[in-house]
Amino acid sequence: MSRRLLSRMPALLFLVGFGCGGNGVPDADINLPDGGSPMVDGGTGLPDSGIGEGSLSLDRVVPSFGPFTGGNAVVLRGRGFTADAQARFGGRDVQPADHRLIDDRRLEVIAPAGEVGPVDVEVTVDGETVVLEDGYTYEPIYVDPDSGAVAGGTFVTITGSGTSFQDGDAVTFGRTACTDVTVVSPTVITCRTPPSAAGTVDVTVTDAEDAREIVAHDAFTYYDSTDPFSGGLGGGSIEGAINITVIDATTGAPVPDAYAIVGEDLSTVHQGLTDSLGQITFSGPDIMPPATVHISKFCYERTSVVAFDARDVTVFLIPWMDPMCGMGEPPPSTPGRGRNGSFIEGELIWYGPNEMGPNPWGNVPEPRPGWTRVAYVYTTAINLFAVTRDPRYGNPDPAAGGSVHRVLESPTGTLGYPYSIFARPAGLAVYALAGLENDTDGRFIPYVMGVGRNVLAGPGETVSGVDIVMNIPLDHYLEVEVTELPMEARTGPDRFRLRADIDLGGEGVIVPIVNDTDIDTIRRRDASRAFRFVSQPSLEGALADGRYRVEAGWFTGDFDGQPYSVAVENGVTAIDSTLVMGGYLGIPSPTAPAYGDRLPDDRILRWDADGAEPDLNIVIIVDATGNPAWRMFLPGDVREAPIPDLSSIEGLDDLNPGFLTWAVFAVSIPGFDFDEFRYEYLNSRFWSRWAVDYFTAQR
Structure with a gap:
């Protein structure tokens, strides 16, 4: 198999998982609301009349x-907006x-991170600025994922800012209690x-002691299976129609x-072409599960959904990136409308x-x-899968722009x-690791760390005074x-890689x-003894709400290749x-065809x-071209x-x-029901x- 095909396979798997309205890598260009149709916003008042245009x-x-x-899309309503308008929330640029x-009269923007509570919203056009006081409220919790089937059972994570969740707290969606809290x-x-029922509901966390409520308004949307933007399966059991x-x-x-x-019999009556809405329905007494x-x-890449019991099926077809398919040039970007990073500066403090x-x-x-004694300063990553120096998706180079993220004992x-560090604009934490560095090979041994929490950095903003107290000894272990x-x-x-x-x-x-070395990664060839992460902090003080995420993978070769199990x-x-x-x-092993047959x-x-048996099997095929x-989706017990x-x-x-490559991804997902599969579950x-x-196989 060529290295080119090997490198493409993971991308082919995750393309849809990250690109269709989920909460993966942010993409402001995909499926923003109100894309040119009349806005239905629930506001009161007279329709826009055109009176006063120009102001x-x-x-x-x-x-x-x-x-x-x-990271969420909002629409600003008013007058006099232009393509060069600049919006700000709480003083932070969009x-x-x-x-x-x-x-x-309508400007769509992606809200920046902000402090919990109401903030002013501003728009500047040609040097003139208008302000809507307390025009937007940052809420203290968010829900991920933010949508799920009307049948319920979606596993969600509620993340707070400055919250004190404790055992016994209740969670309600609308007026109904969440389960398995x-x-x-x-x-x-x-x-x-x-x-x-289908629709959008508030999500409320109620304190077990004083009944105080924390509410995220319209934070979760229940969809029925006719909603195409969720993708996947739904609608209940098959009852003679798909x-x-x-x-x-x-x-x-x-x-x-x-x-x-439906099925593989090309003589069946249950076949046809989708209409202008991309839809087709098959019905009859012989339409039955699985x-x-x-x-x-x-x-387009072909897609199959195998052995399911769901009335509604929505699939995302991935187009080929091939000139023969008549691909045009991408639309030109608006000149001067790029992305700006942030600068964060302060001092490392020793008591x-x-x-x-x-x-x-x-x-x-x-x-x-x-x-040499040295300290390095970084920001947290968006998530584990965003450790990249591409500022659109992860952390940029902290030393960019003349920043000083490598700190010595002089100057003071x-x-x-x-x-000073260059950072992605976001709400994040800043942390520093101090230790000893080898002057020859750059090997770094950390001894102490410090963390600055709740740092909010807007695009183009310099956030000063973020001092970090270096008082967290790295004298614990995790085995x-x-x-x-x-x-x-x-x-x-x-x-193994842990x-x-x-x-x-x-x-x-x-x-x-x-120095391009992952400090908390262990590589070894056997698991006969426990793996020990040394130089770990206690989860106290600035890290009291922190929790470890441990990944233990069994890989092949020096580059963590396949086959693997994680x-x-x-x-x-x-x-x-x-x-x-x-x-x-278990590692998938082909029985037909055998390797190369x-x-x-x-x-x-x-x-x-x-x-153990997985919940979901995903098969990806790349042909000789x-x-x-x-792309095929199958229940975990179907092989x-x-x-x-x-x-x-x-x-x-x-x-x-010619030769083709096929891959099997066997996956376990907590709370997963194949007959309610959603494309966002392709996100690992x-x-x-x-x-x-x-x-490999031959055709």
Whole structure:
């Protein structure tokens, strides 16, 4: 298999999981509300009449509330808006690229992060500024995911800012209590949604002691299965009919004339093309569970949903990035409307006898010859999967723009040792690691850390005075015992990679990487003894609401390749003790075709695996051209993926002849029901266990 295909496979899997309205990588260009249609915002008053056009005004913000983390789309209503308008919330600029002019009376923006409570909203056009006092309210909690099926049972995480969640707290969606409520930390609580009618509801957390309520307005949307933007399965059990909706994964538009068939029998009456809305319905007494549907259109990846019992099916077809498909040039960006980073500056403070000036680094040992005392300053990552220097999706280079994120004992500042870092605009935490660094190879040994919490940085803003007290000794350990491993496959796995990161809820994740070395990663070839993370902090003080996320993976080769099996535990507080991690999923192993063989005559891919049974199987096929050929979703207990030959259908082709690559992703997802599958579950932040292998075959 070529390295090019290997590198593309994970991207092919996650493309939809991150790009269709979920809470993965932010993308301000996808599916913003009110995209040119008349706005229905529930506001009162007369319709816009056009009187007074030309004078700048800001009348209201829709919606007028949102999470403290920002990142949500809102529409500013007023007059006199232009493509160069600049909005601000609570004095913090909206990213220039996060403005979209609908017309001169509607400006769509992505709210920046902000302090909990009401803030003024401003708009500036050609040097003139208008202010809507208390026009927007940042709410203290947010819900992830923010939508789910009317049947309930969606596993949600509620993250707070400045909250004190405790055992016994109640959570309600609308007026109905959540079930399986678990307090993970003072700022994180999880539960399962109750059933509800379709629509948007408030989410309320009620304190067990004083009945004080924390409310997030319109924070969760119940959808019925006819809502295409959720994607996946729903609508209850099949009762003689299946409704199919086909959506373009990159544009969100319906896909007309897509071919759909129930089963693999090409003589069935249950086949046809989608209409202008991308929809088609099949009905009859022979439509019964478990059902399988296949959807195909030229220049798109084919998609199959196998062995399901759901009345409504929505699939996102991924278009081929191929010139033969008539791809046009992307629309030009608006000149000058880019993205701005932020600067954060302050001092690292050590306590000591000098109350009026800097103290020595007393909790870092005196360096031996060839070593230097040094501290590094970073911000938390958006999440574990956003450790990147691309400022759109993760943390930029902290040393950019002449910043000083590497701090030495000289120079000194007023009370400590000055630093400055370049950061993504967000609500985040700033942390510093101090220790000894080898002058030759850059090896770094941390001894102490400090954390600055609740830092809000707006685009283009310099946040000053973020002093970090270096008083958290790194003198604890976290031990992990890996058990219940599956059998090895033909080529692996053969080595382990474990990592431990500290989740601070809405402020992000501490993923310490110094000199391109992940400090809290352990690599080893065997699991005969426990893995011990040393130089860990206690979860007290500034880290009291922090929880470890531990990932223990069994990989192949030096570059963490496939086959592999991974386990994840969240909410870990077991400092100075041993965490046992087991329940690994078995490595998928092909039974038909075998490695490199031709597709079997019945054109069914088959595989086996030992270990625990997954909740979901995902099969990805890439053919000889390198294009994504097929994507299949199957229940965890189904290990047969049929590939119908659709070449007899006008306008469709079979898989290209030659070698093809197929991969099986076996996944466990807490609270997952295959018949209510949603595309957002392709995002691995929902996964607790997964196992993967790639195979080759011939057609």
